Amino acid sequence: MNAVADGADAPRLDKTAQSVALAVLRHGPIARAELARRLGLSSPSLTRLTKELIRTRLVRERPAEQRAATGRPSLPLEINGDAAHFVGIKIVTGAAYAVVTDLAGDVITRRRVGTRARAPGTFLNRVAELIKELRADDPRIRGVGVGIGGPVSDGNSVRHAYFLGWGEVEVGSILAAAVGLPVTVHNDVKALTLSQHWFGSGRDCQSLAVLTLGVGFGCAMVINDALITGDRGISGEIGHWQLRADGPECSEGHRGCASVMLTSGGLARLASEAVGAPLEFEECVRLARDGDPAVRVVLETSAYQLGQLCARVADLIAPERLILCGDGIDFAIITDDVVRRGLADHRSSLADPDDLIMERLDFFDWARGGAALAIRHYLLG
Numbered sequence: 001m002n003a004v005a006d007g008a009d010a011p012r013l014d015k016t017a018q019s020v021a022l023a024v025l026r027h028g029p030i031a032r033a034e035l036a037r038r039l040g041l042s043s044p045s046l047t048r049l050t051k052e053l054i055r056t057r058l059v060r061e062r063p064a065e066q067r068a069a070t071g072r073p074s075l076p077l078e079i080n081g082d083a084a085h086f087v088g089i090k091i092v093t094g095a096a097y098a099v100v101t102d103l104a105g106d107v108i109t110r111r112r113v114g115t116r117a118r119a120p121g122t123f124l125n126r127v128a129e130l131i132k133e134l135r136a137d138d139p140r141i142r143g144v145g146v147g148i149g150g151p152v153s154d155g156n157s158v159r160h161a162y163f164l165g166w167g168e169v170e171v172g173s174i175l176a177a178a179v180g181l182p183v184t185v186h187n188d189v190k191a192l193t194l195s196q197h198w199f200g201s202g203r204d205c206q207s208l209a210v211l212t213l214g215v216g217f218g219c220a221m222v223i224n225d226a227l228i229t230g231d232r233g234i235s236g237e238i239g240h241w242q243l244r245a246d247g248p249e250c251s252e253g254h255r256g257c258a259s260v261m262l263t264s265g266g267l268a269r270l271a272s273e274a275v276g277a278p279l280e281f282e283e284c285v286r287l288a289r290d291g292d293p294a295v296r297v298v299l300e301t302s303a304y305q306l307g308q309l310c311a312r313v314a315d316l317i318a319p320e321r322l323i324l325c326g327d328g329i330d331f332a333i334i335t336d337d338v339v340r341r342g343l344a345d346h347r348s349s350l351a352d353p354d355d356l357i358m359e360r361l362d363f364f365d366w367a368r369g370g371a372a373l374a375i376r377h378y379l380l381g
């Protein structure tokens with residue numbers, strides 16, 4: 001991942017120290033013995049490394065609640081959240097959502113700015129102003145991370161931000177030049193997945209799949225504790241996998257792909273055709289919840305296919321957990337049992353029952369994904 005501005009006071013840790021800091025971040029408070037076991041380090045090596053991390057104030061000993069009567073107590077280690085703060089941004093059409101987090105990923109501040117700007121330069125100017133305002137209030141801010149819909153492979157440029165109508169834009173360089181902080185950019189679903197893996201409901205997993213429902217259909221994966229980027233940042237592009245051979249055509253000419261069967265707009269179109277009147281996505285969810293038979297059939301058909309799609313992803317990477325989220329998640333929540341049936345019906349017979357969870361996340365949760373990128377850059381370079 002590239003830095004696009006000088007991160008002069010970022011800690012310079014060697015690979016082993018980085019792995020210790022990351023393990024404390026993800027699993028802390030954690031006992032030294034457990035940390036040594038996880039990382040396969042000897043006790044003297046760990047002692048040397050943790051001493052250094054405590055000296056640089058990245059890690060601290062958690063105060064003992066009750067000291068042992070005899071002997072020197074071994075205090076668990078945790079990340080020192082106050083050591084540095086970070087701005088995370090999620091860019092959507094017409095607005096930017098920002099959070100400030102501490103080094104432990106805990107959210108301190110939330111801020112949203114709306115803008116009518118469409119052109120990338122004007123839009124990013126507004127985002128830069130927001131970052132400067134946050135920094136004026138919080139001098140501990142050491143870096144910025146941005147999640148944006150579209151492929152990003154170098155921590156800097158989005159190649160094609162389809163929903164914003166942008167071509168290739170060097171989002172990281174533009175913002176870094178404007179605010180004077182290191183800025184790291186990534187695809188928004190991948191950024192969200194990183195924060196779910198480090199701080200959220202995937203924290204205890206080494207392998208994870210996150211599927212997002214909404215205006216688009218997104219997918220990102222963690223395998224063996226590594227967020228998968230893929231060649232040119234385009235892994236997880238499953239939004240055009242076919243789910244139904246006789247389904248309607250998408251903008252790219254496929255029949256019945258995920259982009260028409262599972263997105264908010266696609267579901268609204270299918271339901272509108274079924275009832276013979278124009279419906280918005282939110283109305284479809286409400287009608288289906290209230291038991292409207294025609295809309296219910298449409299949503300349940302798509303829900304079963306969503307389960308089938310989850311099964312394909314799960315068969316491919318065998319994640320410990322599947323997380324469904326995104327602003328269109330209510331569709332899956334109200335058809336939960338059908339999604340699970342579609343998953344179970346299509347999953348490999350070798351698999352154990354899947355750990356599938358559905359989460360309502362807002363755009364500030366997505367912005368926290370940006371902060372996770374900034375923290376990753378700060379700690380791991």
Ligand SMILES: [Zn+2]
Pocket residue numbers: 239240241250251252253254255257258259260
């Ligand atoms: Zn398609």
